[in-house]
Amino acid sequence: MIQEASAMGLLRTILxxxxxxxxxxxxxxxxxxxLMRFVAKKAEEKFGQRFGGFQNQNGQRQQQQRKEGxxxxxxxxxxxxxxxEKVGEYIDYEELN
Known part of the structure; x- marks a missing residue:
């Protein structure tokens, strides 16, 4: 049994x-x-764990106190x-024109 596509079926599909x-x-x-806020927060946490300060028992970050400069x-x-010392032998050369 072969079915033909109707105009209404096509319009309904497009709709x-x-x-x-x-x-x-x-x-x-x-x-x-x-989603972007969540991703940025996770990236900030990972960056803070690698390069940032330390975390105390309450999970709050503590930065090391350093003087400016x-x-x-x-x-x-x-x-x-x-x-x-035995890297190799020095060879003197001249440029030829």
Whole structure:
């Protein structure tokens, strides 16, 4: 049994697609700011855990007290560097024109 597409069926399908499209746009405008706020808050927490201050027992952050302009060195470089005297042979050359 073969069914033919009718004009009313086509219009109804297009109308349903448009309603779904506009419904999704309206929902996106409502929920996008909430979603962005949530994502920004999570990123701020992760950044704070890595680079920010410490957290006390109540979960509040405490920043280290530093004077303005103070230089802080977190890692002291290894002082046991050995220079390799036998790097290679020096070859003197002249440019040819």
């Amino acid at each position: 349903i697609i448009l309603l779904v499209w506009f419904g999704l746009k309206i929902l996106a405008r409502l929920f996008a700011p909430l 103070e230089t802080v060195i977190d890692k002291i470089p290894n002082q046991n560097r050995k220079s390799n």
